[in-house]
Amino acid sequence: xxxxxxxxxxxxxxxxxxxxxxxxxxxxxxxxxxxxxxxxxxxxxxxxxxxxxxxxxxxxxxxxxxxxxxxxxxxxxxxxxxxxxxxxxxxxxxxxxxxxxxxxxxxxxxxxxxxxxxxxxxxxxxxxxxxxxxxxxxxx
Amino acid sequence: xxxxxxxxxxxxxxxxxxxxxxxxxxxxxxxxxxxxxxxxxxxxxxxxxxxxxxxxxxxxxxxxxxxxxxxxxxxxxxxxxxxxxxxxxxxxxxxxxxxxxxxxxxxxxxxxxxxxxxxxxxxxxxxxxxxxxxxxxxxxxxxxxxxxxxxxxxxxxxxxxxxxxxxxxxxxxxxxxxxxxxxxxxxxxxxxxxxxxxxxxxxxxxxxxxxxxxxxxxxxxxxxxxxxxxxxxxxxxxxxxxxxxxxxxxxxxxxxxxxxxxxxxxxxxxxxxxxxxxxxxxxxxxxxxxxxxxxxxxxxxxxxxxxxxxxxxxxxxxxxxxxxxxxxxxxxxxxxxxxxxxxxxxxxxxxxxxxxxxxxxxxxxxxxxxxxxxxxxxxxxxxxxxxxxxxxxxxxxxxxxxxxxxxxxxxxxxxxxxxxxxxxxxxxxxxxxxxxxxxxxxxxxxxxxxxxxxxxxxxxxxxxxxxxxxxxxxxxxxxxxxxxxxxxxxxxxxxxxxxxxxxxxxxxxxxxxxxxxxxxxxxxxxxxxxxxxxxxxxxxxxxxxxxxxxxxxxxxxxxxxxxxxxxxxxxxxxxxxxxxxxxxxxxx
Numbered sequence: 001x002x003x004x005x006x007x008x009x010x011x012x013x014x015x016x017x018x019x020x021x022x023x024x025x026x027x028x029x030x031x032x033x034x035x036x037x038x039x040x041x042x043x044x045x046x047x048x049x050x051x052x053x054x055x056x057x058x059x060x061x062x063x064x065x066x067x068x069x070x071x072x073x074x075x076x077x078x079x080x081x082x083x084x085x086x087x088x089x090x091x092x093x094x095x096x097x098x099x100x101x102x103x104x105x106x107x108x109x110x111x112x113x114x115x116x117x118x119x120x121x122x123x124x125x126x127x128x129x130x131x132x133x134x135x136x137x138x139x140x
Numbered sequence: 141x142x143x144x145x146x147x148x149x150x151x152x153x154x155x156x157x158x159x160x161x162x163x164x165x166x167x168x169x170x171x172x173x174x175x176x177x178x179x180x181x182x183x184x185x186x187x188x189x190x191x192x193x194x195x196x197x198x199x200x201x202x203x204x205x206x207x208x209x210x211x212x213x214x215x216x217x218x219x220x221x222x223x224x225x226x227x228x229x230x231x232x233x234x235x236x237x238x239x240x241x242x243x244x245x246x247x248x249x250x251x252x253x254x255x256x257x258x259x260x261x262x263x264x265x266x267x268x269x270x271x272x273x274x275x276x277x278x279x280x281x282x283x284x285x286x287x288x289x290x291x292x293x294x295x296x297x298x299x300x301x302x303x304x305x306x307x308x309x310x311x312x313x314x315x316x317x318x319x320x321x322x323x324x325x326x327x328x329x330x331x332x333x334x335x336x337x338x339x340x341x342x343x344x345x346x347x348x349x350x351x352x353x354x355x356x357x358x359x360x361x362x363x364x365x366x367x368x369x370x371x372x373x374x375x376x377x378x379x380x381x382x383x384x385x386x387x388x389x390x391x392x393x394x395x396x397x398x399x400x401x402x403x404x405x406x407x408x409x410x411x412x413x414x415x416x417x418x419x420x421x422x423x424x425x426x427x428x429x430x431x432x433x434x435x436x437x438x439x440x441x442x443x444x445x446x447x448x449x450x451x452x453x454x455x456x457x458x459x460x461x462x463x464x465x466x467x468x469x470x471x472x473x474x475x476x477x478x479x480x481x482x483x484x485x486x487x488x489x490x491x492x493x494x495x496x497x498x499x500x501x502x503x504x505x506x507x508x509x510x511x512x513x514x515x516x517x518x519x520x521x522x523x524x525x526x527x528x529x530x531x532x533x534x535x536x537x538x539x540x541x542x543x544x545x546x547x548x549x550x551x552x553x554x555x556x557x558x559x560x561x562x563x564x565x566x567x568x569x570x571x572x573x574x575x576x577x578x579x580x581x582x583x584x585x586x587x588x589x590x591x592x593x594x595x596x597x598x599x600x601x602x603x604x605x606x607x608x609x610x611x612x613x614x615x616x617x618x619x620x621x622x623x624x625x626x627x628x629x630x631x632x633x634x635x636x637x638x639x640x641x642x643x644x645x646x647x648x649x650x651x652x653x654x655x656x657x658x659x660x661x662x663x664x665x666x667x668x669x670x671x672x673x674x675x676x677x678x679x680x681x682x683x684x685x686x687x688x689x690x691x692x693x694x695x696x697x698x699x700x701x702x703x704x705x706x707x708x709x710x711x712x713x714x715x716x717x718x719x720x721x722x723x724x725x726x727x728x
Contacts, residue, residue, distance in 0.1 A: 011724065011725070017590070040720050040724070042696060042712055042717070043654060043694050043712060044695035046695055047695060048700060051714070052714070061721070061725060072585065073590055076693060076695035079674065082701065112592040112593040112598060113593065
């Protein structure tokens, strides 16, 4: 269903302590990550409310990444436990409103995992490219 | 305790009541030869060497000083002609029994006995039947292995029926007290010290010459008292204790236990250091297959003046090595182990090469990938070591093979020559990597520290905040944060200490303004936010949620949880997030 020359817009919520630092390190190390990723810094992935994800889709994002610390590494002890509990419900909600839940993904990237950040964002961008624009999917 | 006065060799001497003449003499630096005396054991009077002339009420008599009490008014002569004559006879008899024992030969010489007066039954006899070993084994160790058997001229010391016995714990106390070296301990492979030949050589020792505080510690694995306690399930709880008995200030307390001390502190510096990587994980280096393949750490111990060979660099069989190979980067800069550079190895490898050249003159082959001599004065040292005639081979040492004759063959590629080279050597030193402590994950979880990919604790910023962590008030020092040498560690630790002091000196703490705030009008008082807060910063006040700003760290989990949208995360409000989302999406 991919569209030729389609460059998706992907909103990535990144936790301040792990993924944001990891993305920063990827930059410091001069690693190349897709420009489709539009970072939104939050203090903790637990701050990412379902509403924020829905708003991102409504504002025109083709995909949403929620990124945080690995379980056990949370700067706030257990904020990411709340995130991981929330996400399956959110996926149900997305399919209910007609958005392919594959367009949203929850991934853990620590501050040390700059190469993983690049790999995850590349893979997700590729996936969204294959899924095509969200507008097309919703109108279909 | 009352004091008594006696005259020794014409000098008036004060002594405590109950002391023996020998103890008084030793205290006053009056020399009396002894063979069967040990301060921790009951005096026995077996060797008779301490014979002195004791004069009381005008009557002169010969007595052993080790058993005779120091009575008031006693006159003692330790070196009168009568005493010398008596000792001469005694030492003559001892020499007749044990003509080859150096201690007795020296005593004989001192008392003018040139030849043994009688022919020896067994010229190789070493035991003088002084019974020190028997006393130490029964009274101190309480193992009850050694005793006298037979009578008269057949009297011997040994275990029951002169057979090997499991009662013997191999503590070696008998060999230490034996004045003539008659007892030898034959270490079997499974014996106590076999596992740690480079470890402590005594059960009580100062951990290192630089130890702070500089006090000895007891190795409970080797200490006779603790071993007997363990072996008998506590039944023999008072074995040995010689150190306690002899320590004049009474500093030894066997009942001391590890204790947990709780402190309220204003800052924490994590300086948990590093662990050495186990070279057994890369089998091509044959570590553990020959005692002459050692790590840089073990070499350091070997060449230490306080070490097992008093600083001599020797092979396991006691010979001096003729050829030594030093291999860099074992476990460092290796995709099969650690990818990072351990930073300290090049310099200590060069130091080891210098020590080998200096102490043994052996030929040294140094297999290195790159010589990283980056510090002040380091490059100069590298040049000096090169001038000392060390063979530098540029290329990773690939393999160490133990040859059938015990020699070691090191193979590697010489990148400068572009071919494979090998060297047969006597000793191989592996410069193993340093790595994060095995329990770093637990320390990390305790303080909320993240770890970088190499396993060491991550600093808050790799360039601008090298000692701080993401947890306020927790700082890093030294190798806990990453491999570094001593000067770098000192600088890093100094920075951590001043950061901690600066924090505490201010007297107040500035907290981040990113906290959460409740809009009371919107709050329905459901209480969903209370259990999700990791800092217990939320409480219900008058039926509504209220956030303690001093406790709140601003993670925003409560914000995402609140069903009525009553909580905002300051600086990360919903409006701000949405504006950001719309902004970034509009821009592309």
